[in-house]
Amino acid sequence: MSDATHPAPPPPGALEEEAHRRDTRTRWLMSLPAIFIIVCFAAGPLLVMVVYSFLTPGDYGNVEWEFSTDAWVNVLLQRDIFDDTLMWADAHLSIFWRSLSLSLITTVLALIFGVPTAWFIATQPPGKRELWLFLVTVPFWTNLLVRTIAIQELIRAEGVINTVLMWLGVIEAPIQMMFTDFAIAFGMTYVYLPLMVLPVYAAVDKLDFRLVGAAHDLYAGRWTAFRRVILPLVKPGIIAGSILVFIPCLGAYVTPRVLGGGKNLMFGNLIELQFGAGRNWPLGAALSLTLMVIVMISLVWYVRVTSRERENG
DSSP states (O other): OHHHHSOOOOOTTHHHHHHHHHHHHHHHHHHHHHHHHHIIIIIHHHHHHHHHTTSEEOBTBSEESOOOOHHHHHHHEEEOTTTOOEEEOHHHHHHHHHHHHHHHHHHHHHHHHHHHHHHHHHTSOHHHHHHHHHHHHGGGGSOHHHHHHHHHHHHSTTSHHHHHHHHHTSOSSOOOOTTSHHHHHHHHHHHHHHHHHHHHHHHHHTOOHHHHHHHHHTTOOHHHHIIIIIHHHHHHHHHHHHHHHHHHHHTOOHHHHHHHTTTSOOHHHHHHHHHTTTOOHHHHHHHHHHHHHHHHHHHHHHHHHHHHHHHTO
């Protein structure tokens, strides 16, 4: 009779399992708005690009709903107008190479200028660090186009640099810097330099300088202490900053368009050209997905490197 009125207690762990399921259900419900936004505004447009890349371009833009793989073929190849044979798309390959090389050059320049800047800020007294970080982040308050035009005023024929050099007698005629690869690299270095400074600063700020002092006590020179102690500890910040600079440079549009002119195109300009004057939306979609794959490869490499660093302590 007592067993009928008093049910048996739940097995051990059942309450914890039920609480875990309830907590998981609550987390999913709270994540639904974010998941909805990601699906509608991120995965949705990406799916449209995937579909468009396998369609036929329309006569005046848009697409025709006929399956075709020509867009993916035309990413690297093109057909001869006489015998319809395939050959390398030299224009696309040159733009790919320019985008990759200028992105690497910009990343290296950002490292050269960003690492000493981050080190200088991190070694300042605590009261002054906020001021220097504020000065580094001030350019982000200004529109990208405005910053790019400011660079244009520096390097154009009648700009500040040429005017100062001619006044000092270093040159007799203005140096042509506008509409060159130098102008693009110079502009992107200025635009994306804070993206290098901030991660490196965060890594240097966490550095225990007692380890550097211990290295000097063990008769390590400055270069040895930097190579064996400082560099391994700040390397995650350097890698993060390099990724943050390299990826936006690959898809940059405004800076190459303003400083490079119409003849120095980069990946982003080529994609815009296909959706605009080229009226080849499938090719533009295929190029966009190609750029995304390159970015994904860079991010996967970064994740693998940082994971290996964590495993090694």
